[in-house]
Ligand code: SF4
């Protein structure tokens with residue numbers, strides 16, 4: 001039976017920051033999804049990025065590693081592949097990976113930042129996506145320009161709107177097998193509002209302002225790691241943010257935490273319980289994905305730490321949006 005208790009402990013003699021331990025012991029229930037992180041190269045440098053991605057980063061999956069991962073997907077008949085980065089499209093082997101997954105009949109999700117569509121060499125990216133029936137999950141933290149640009153960089157909003165209009169023109173968000181989901185995350189150190197209510201607001205505003213349509217809105221809590229953690233520290237808000245996450249702990253999120261149903265592989269082939277653990281270098285072991293079978297990963301204890309409160313606060317949060 002799982003222990004779902006929590007403890008708030010202050011380490012005497014340490015700084016005034018209370019160490020908050022995430023205590024529930026959780027294990028992996030199933031393995032339906034392989035989340036592949038192709039690296040940290042991105043055309044943007046968003047201030048909440050949990051990957052610390054940007055144009056200056058060099059980490060990117062090689063052809064050899066991606067081939068081994070594709071063989072593993074084929075061998076174990078993985079049903080969903082969720083491709084992320086950075087901007088995964090900037091990896092030279094990205095289209096090969098998508099095409100081969102498509103040939104295997106795998107459902108493909110790509111986390112697209114939208115502006116990458118306007119990068120050199122990506123002119124036909126939207127058409128490539130629609131041809132391969134890729135489900136797209138795209139960040140748009142607000143339908144107002146000022147808010148998007150302050151979080152994701154000047155000019156990002158305008159490009160994102162143009163990209164969404166292009167995707168709509170190809171049928172994304174409008175026909176059954178071209179799924180377009182948008183992602184909202186808070187501008188600051190608050191929790192996301194209720195997902196369904198915000199989705200209705202987004203749908204009305206984006207249609208009215210830009211004639212944009214989409215399938216679903218996913219709300220994601222900002223994780224207190226990497227760039228967002230630095231932002232909180234710089235503004236002396238880290239302590240209060242952790243207290244907010246902890247005090248909003250929701251036991252109903254535990255069974256649907258994404259780490260209980262997926263495994264995350266990095267650009268070198270090492271595996272993690274989720275993309276957040278990957279960014280914190282909480283590897284499962286020094287073995288690579290292809291050293292494991294799915295059966296060995298199911299039932300394995302998940303490595304947790306204080307950042308996990310980001311997934312259990314309020315309605316819960318995951319790469320697929322709220323959990324309850
Ligand atoms: S949040 Fe996404 S788009 Fe922004 S820098 Fe990070 S990986 Fe790139």
Ligand code: SF4
Pocket residue numbers: 257258259260273274275276277302303304305307308309311
């Ligand atoms: S960060 Fe979230 S998804 Fe990752 S291990 Fe913790 S609870 Fe699971």
